[in-house]
Amino acid sequence: MSLTDTWTGSEADAARVSAVLDGFEGADPMESLVPALHRIQEHYRYVPEGAARIISDRWHIPMTDIFAVVTFYSDFRTEPAGRNMLWVCEGAACYFMGGPELGRAAREHLEIGYGETTPDGEWTLKRADFCFGACHLAPLVELNHEIHGPLTEDELRSLVDNPPQHQEGSEG
Amino acid sequence: MTPGQWREYQRQAKERWRSVLEPKEPVIWVSTDSGALASGAARTLDAIESTLRRLGVSATVRKTAAFGTTWLEPVVDIQKPGAPRITYGGVTADVAPELLESWLVRDDPRPDLAFASFSDEPYRGIAPLKDTDWWRLQRRVLLGRCGWIDPDSIEDYVANDGYAALARCLLEMTPEQVVEEVKEANVRGRGGAGFPAGIKWESAASAANNPKFIIVNAHEGEPNVFKDRRLLEGDPHQLLEGLIIAGYAVGSPRGYVYIGSEYPLAFERTVRAVRQAEELGLLGENILGTGFGFEVRVVPGAGAYISGEASAAIYGIQGERGMPRTKPPRSAEAGLWGMPTVVNNVETLSNMPHVINNGAKWFTSLGTEKSPGTKVFSLAGDIKYVGMAELEMGCTMRDLLFVAGGGMRDGSRFRAVLAGGISGGLIPEDKLELTNEFGTLEAEGSMMGSGGYEIYDEGTCMVDVAYYCTRFNRDESCGKCVPCRIGTSSQLEMFERIRHGQGRESDIARLARSSEDIIAYSLCGLGQAAPVPILSMIRHFEDELIAHVRDKRCPAGVCPMRPEEGSRQAPFTMTALERAAEERAETVGTR
Numbered sequence: 001m002s003l004t005d006t007w008t009g010s011e012a013d014a015a016r017v018s019a020v021l022d023g024f025e026g027a028d029p030m031e032s033l034v035p036a037l038h039r040i041q042e043h044y045r046y047v048p049e050g051a052a053r054i055i056s057d058r059w060h061i062p063m064t065d066i067f068a069v070v071t072f073y074s075d076f077r078t079e080p081a082g083r084n085m086l087w088v089c090e091g092a093a094c095y096f097m098g099g100p101e102l103g104r105a106a107r108e109h110l111e112i113g114y115g116e117t118t119p120d121g122e123w124t125l126k127r128a129d130f131c132f133g134a135c136h137l138a139p140l141v142e143l144n145h146e147i148h149g150p151l152t153e154d155e156l157r158s159l160v161d162n163p164p165q166h167q168e169g170s171e172g
Numbered sequence: 173m174t175p176g177q178w179r180e181y182q183r184q185a186k187e188r189w190r191s192v193l194e195p196k197e198p199v200i201w202v203s204t205d206s207g208a209l210a211s212g213a214a215r216t217l218d219a220i221e222s223t224l225r226r227l228g229v230s231a232t233v234r235k236t237a238a239f240g241t242t243w244l245e246p247v248v249d250i251q252k253p254g255a256p257r258i259t260y261g262g263v264t265a266d267v268a269p270e271l272l273e274s275w276l277v278r279d280d281p282r283p284d285l286a287f288a289s290f291s292d293e294p295y296r297g298i299a300p301l302k303d304t305d306w307w308r309l310q311r312r313v314l315l316g317r318c319g320w321i322d323p324d325s326i327e328d329y330v331a332n333d334g335y336a337a338l339a340r341c342l343l344e345m346t347p348e349q350v351v352e353e354v355k356e357a358n359v360r361g362r363g364g365a366g367f368p369a370g371i372k373w374e375s376a377a378s379a380a381n382n383p384k385f386i387i388v389n390a391h392e393g394e395p396n397v398f399k400d401r402r403l404l405e406g407d408p409h410q411l412l413e414g415l416i417i418a419g420y421a422v423g424s425p426r427g428y429v430y431i432g433s434e435y436p437l438a439f440e441r442t443v444r445a446v447r448q449a450e451e452l453g454l455l456g457e458n459i460l461g462t463g464f465g466f467e468v469r470v471v472p473g474a475g476a477y478i479s480g481e482a483s484a485a486i487y488g489i490q491g492e493r494g495m496p497r498t499k500p501p502r503s504a505e506a507g508l509w510g511m512p513t514v515v516n517n518v519e520t521l522s523n524m525p526h527v528i529n530n531g532a533k534w535f536t537s538l539g540t541e542k543s544p545g546t547k548v549f550s551l552a553g554d555i556k557y558v559g560m561a562e563l564e565m566g567c568t569m570r571d572l573l574f575v576a577g578g579g580m581r582d583g584s585r586f587r588a589v590l591a592g593g594i595s596g597g598l599i600p601e602d603k604l605e606l607t608n609e610f611g612t613l614e615a616e617g618s619m620m621g622s623g624g625y626e627i628y629d630e631g632t633c634m635v636d637v638a639y640y641c642t643r644f645n646r647d648e649s650c651g652k653c654v655p656c657r658i659g660t661s662s663q664l665e666m667f668e669r670i671r672h673g674q675g676r677e678s679d680i681a682r683l684a685r686s687s688e689d690i691i692a693y694s695l696c697g698l699g700q701a702a703p704v705p706i707l708s709m710i711r712h713f714e715d716e717l718i719a720h721v722r723d724k725r726c727p728a729g730v731c732p733m734r735p736e737e738g739s740r741q742a743p744f745t746m747t748a749l750e751r752a753a754e755e756r757a758e759t760v761g762t763r
Contacts, residue, residue, distance in 0.1 A: 033491035034474050038433070065492070072493040072650075074475030075433050091395030092594065092626045093552040095640050129644055130434050130477065133398035134210035135552035136243045136559065145436075147210035 006080070007048035016043065017054045029059035033069060037076055046077040082117045082124035084163055086110075087142040089128045089149075093135035097150075102139050103127060105153040109160055123160070173453035174461050175343055181452070182330055189331035198231040198276055201249035201257075203238035203319070205405040206437045207398075207559075211245035212264055219265035220248070223272045231276065237406030239319035240560030241306070244287055249319070250275055256291035258298060305575050306557050311538065313546045314522050315562045318406035323441050326448040329409040335454055337528035338413050341420055342462045345528075350421040351377060354524065356532035358544050363389060363482075363517030364592065364621040365697070366543070366610035369524075372514050375504040377422045379512035386418045386427040387489065387508065387515045390442075391473050391480030393432050394593045395644065397624030399548040400518040402560055404431070404438035407522070408445035412468065414521030416455065417528060419466040422514055427466065430485050432473045443470050477648040481696050482515040483507075484650070495650040496696035517622070519548055539565030543609035547623050551577045554584055554629035563608070570604040573627060584629035588712070592621030594641050595701030597708030598634060617708040633730035634713040635720050638706045639667040645702035656699030659690035663706065673733040675721035684710055 007013055020039045024032035033055070040051045052066045070076040088106050090099040103114070106125055112118055114127040132147055134140060140149025141156060148159060173181070192199065202208075202217050217233070224231055238247050244261025248268065251257035258281060263271060267285065274280040281296050288301035301307050321328035329335070341350050355370030376384050388411065392400045404411060415427045429446075431439045446468045449455040457465040471489050478484055479494025486508050488494035507513025523545060527535050536544040543565040549572060552558050556578030563572060573579070573589060580586050588598040591608075597618030599606065606613055613619050628637065646660040663686055669675050687703030694700045710717060719725050726733050 030491035031469070031471065031489065034488070035472055038472060038474065061491075068493050069474075069491065072476060072495075073473075073479070076474060092590070092640070093396050093558075095395075096553065096626075096628065096632055096636075128434075129395060129647060130393055130432070130475075131395045131398055131401075132210065132434070133206045133401045134242075135396060135398070136207065136245060137210055138552070140210075149210075 004043055004045050004083075007044045007046075007050065009048075009050045013048075013050065014054060017051045018058070021055065021058055029061060033059070033061065033066070034073070037066075037070065041076060045081040046079055049078075079117070080121065082122050084123050085126070085142075085144055086123060086160070087126045087128040087132075088114075089132055089138070089140050089142070091128060091131045091135070091138075093138040094140060098139040101153060102141060102151060102156050105156050106141070106160070109157050173459075175339070178339060178460055182336070185327045185331040188327065192232075192234070195232065195251060195253055197253065198229070199251045199257075200231055200233045200272075201236050201251075201319070202233065203245065203247040203249075204235050205237040205402055206435075207242040207402075208238055208245045208247060209437070213246040215265035216246045216248065216263055216268050219268040220272065223269040226269075227273060227277055229272070229276050235322050235324070236320060237318050237323050237402070238559075240315055240402065240562070241287065241557070242559030243557050244559075247287075251290075252276070255281070256289045256295050258289045258295070259287045259301065260285045261287045305578055306561065309567065309571055309576050310562055311546050311564045312562050313526050313538075314403060314410065314519065314548055315406070315560065317410065318402070321407065323406055323408055324444055326409060326445070326452060329407070333529065334409055334525075335413055337525035338416055338420075338454065339460060340528055341417050342460050342464055347377065347421045347423060350417060350528070353532050354421065354527060357527045357535040358532075359520060359523050359527060359535070360543060360545075360610055361517055362519035362523070362547070362622065364595075364619070369516055369520050372504055372516070373418065373421050375502075376424075376512040376514045379505055381506075381511055382423075383426065384422050384424040384512040385508045385514070386415060386422060386424050387485060387513060388415055388427065388429040388518060388521055389480060389482060389485050389515055390429055390431040390435070390438065390518045391485055391488070392435075392518075392622070393473075393477040393480045394622070394624060396552045396626050397550055397593050397622055399550045399560055399623055401435050401438050402550075403518050403522055403548065404435070404442055408438075408441045409449070410522045410525060411442070411518055412445050412449055412455075414524035415468060416449075416459075416466050417524045418514060418516065418521060420464055422512075424514075425465060425467060427468045428489050428508070429468065429470045430473060430489055431470065432480065433475060439470065439472060446470060476650075477644075478650045478696075478698055481698060483696070485515060486513065493650075495652050496698075498695060519622075540607070540609050542611060547608060547620070549576075549608075549623040549625060551625050551627065553625075553627040554581050554632075555579070555627040556581050565609040566607045568604065569599060569606050569608060572608060573604070573625070577627070580627070580629055584631070587628045587630045587632055588634065588637075590626040590628065590637060590641075590705065592619040592704075593624040593626075594644050595619075595697070595704055596621050597704050598637065598712055599708075600712045603712075617704065617711050619704070631728055631730075633726055633728035634709050634716050635667070635670060635726070636728070636730050638709040639664075639671060641705035642667055642702070645698060649698060649702075653693075653695040653699060655690045655693040656695070656702065659686055659694075659699070660702050662686065663690075663703070670717075670720050671726075671731040671733070672735055673720075673724040673731075674735065675724075677718070677721050679721055680710065680714070680717055 056063045088103040117124045137149035248263040249259050274282045283297035286298045288304050289295040289298040351373050359369045360366040479488040481496045484494040484496045503513045539545045548562045561576040642664050646664045649656045651657045687707050690703050
């Protein structure tokens with residue numbers, strides 16, 4: 001049921017990226033770059049170099065400029081993210097209401113650090129310094145685009161052990 | 173659309189709205205902003221619909237966004253014919269069936285679940301909203317439609333005076349008159365800097381190059397600041413109307429709304445609002461037959477807090493790294509694609525329809541002389557009413573936090589408020605008589621900023637707050653200029669030592685001195701404000717810092733105060749460089 005694919009560099013992949021770029025026909029290529037990268041990442045869970053190369057060729061944007069953007073913005077990844085994306089909020093409300101403790105529990109339970117993906121490709125763990133706009137639920141986590149909070153460390157562990165069935169969101 | 177067709181559309185929309193206000197069957201409002209959805213509002217909505225079917229009760233279910241009562245989410249309002257509208261809090265999918273059955277079938281309004289009623293007198297044991305602490309000091313202008321209209325309905329917006337200001341500008345005013353009105357109203361930038369919007373508009377309008385552009389900065393990005401998010405989720409057309417008015421006043425053919433990627437719902441609703449306005453003919457070519465044309469593009473960000481800085485946002489839209497640049501030239505002279513560009517905050521532009529509708533005189537009658545109008549605040553932390561409140565500028569901090577904010581949660585004691593977000597400063601209890609407006613909190617080393625306030629109780633360590641802010645600024649520094657990149661890193665190292673019981677008394681002076689240097693020599697607002705929380709912590713809570721460095725003790729019991737377990741770092745020893753700095757500190761003293 002996964003909507004995402006693994007990038008293999010096949011012709012089908014190239015066609016898919018081209019189709020994404022077709023959607024920006026007539027628009028300014030530079031203004032379209034970030035939205036296009038979002039679309040590609042939604043599909044592959046990262047921005048594959050091969051996809052960036054297709055953008056570079058079609059829109060005449062140097063690879064170095066695309067790479068500059070991909071590495072600057074925290075949304076974009078150069079390695080595939082896990083199938084489950086867990087954000088632990090350490091925004092200004094959550095940080096002081098138990099966010100760091102949830103973060104430690106998540107790191108220990110998944111045996112990875114912030115920004116890392118488990119070797120089996122199941123989980124990516126991230127620390128959110130921005131705001132989910134749900135400070136009334138602090139301390140909270142966001143799992144696959146759904147907010148859970150307020151959570152205790154035990155509740156977080158059982159959430160990780162039994163992640164709710166979800167639909168893939170449209171967010172990047 | 174001709175002016176005649178517009179007036180007819182407006183008349184019909186208002187007529188249909190009357191049936192909402194004077195319903196023949198029960199109306200159920202369900203709040204669906206991101207705060208409500210996080211609390212399970214989508215499941216509540218499902219439960220309401222299935223309960224209505226089960227009970228066989230006919231009712232109108234209306235989707236809206238919250239009033240700002242975030243702490244009560246999921247919020248549901250019910251209005252029965254002949255009864256006032258009542259706001260209920262904590263209506264989860266489990267509670268909803270019981271509530272509907274009680275009130276709609278058994279005629280029990282359930283005061284135990286109610287927050288307030290929209291009536292002048294108490295209604296069957298439910299307090300009137302206007303008497304609640306949360307509401308009674310509020311002056312709702314920008315949030316006026318939130319909680320009433322469906323944010324996805326342009327008709328709801330038009331029925332509530334929406335786009336009347338735009339029509340007035342286009343049909344009755346010259347662009348110069350619009351600029352003049354906004355200048356006279358002295359609408360100051362709500363993103364935090366407080367620069368008068370009218371002056372920005374005027375200088376862009378008078379710039380020689382064309383085309384000119386308008387950018388809405390909706391890249392809020394800061395932890396604990398969510399007022400722009402809610403304004404977009406609750407009333408996106410209000411912003412859009414302000415944006416089109418700006419386009420007309422400045423003589424611009426195109427506007428951009430730059431929205432942070434962590435705001436998917438705000439993005440979706442803004443895109444929908446643009447499409448609806450296009451379909452109705454309020455965007456596009458020849459709007460209302462006046463020959464004025466305007467296009468709006470909604471552009472997503474991609475993370476990186478710094479790309480919400482005004483000059484950085486321009487690069488972000490251009491598909492480049494969103495890093496600030498040196499000024500001059502100012503954006504009004506050379507901004508997007510090198511053209512004159514106005515960059516305004518969401519809240520700033522959302523004020524414009526109200527300024528045009530009610531006039532500059534009305535606007536300046538609100539708030540204070542130097543800061544006219546209202547301000548939307550987002551309150552979070554150890555406070556009772558976590559959410560949004562809109563008060564006139566000049567309200568005291570005590571009124572804002574202890575009346576509209578409901579005071580401290582669970583009887584805990586107030587310690588400090590971090591005003592102005594991560595770039596703001598701490599304000600202790602004895603300074604709560606300060607007023608919230610541009611330029612007053614600065615006297616105590618803080619600022620109003622964009623109005624995102626975080627409230628701390630006595631269990632919070634103020635050194636930890638300064639550490640947290642420094643960590644955020646270090647992580648979000650773009651690295652372009654040295655004072656910010658190196659300065660915040662070295663300050664963070666000092667804080668790491670202090671938190672782990674290895675600080676020294678000289679750290680206090682070094683933190684203060686390096687803060688001043690970072691403020692003085694950084695390129696953009698991030699660096700210039702990064703040390704503000706540190707300086708305010710030293711100013712108001714130096715005792716607490718001294719306890720950390722001298723007694724190796726965290727009075728709040730928060731900091732670890734021992735070397736980090738498993739840390740590969742050797743216990744702290746001074747490097748030659750630090751020894752030199754130490755000697756300098758001793759000879760020069762604190763500046």
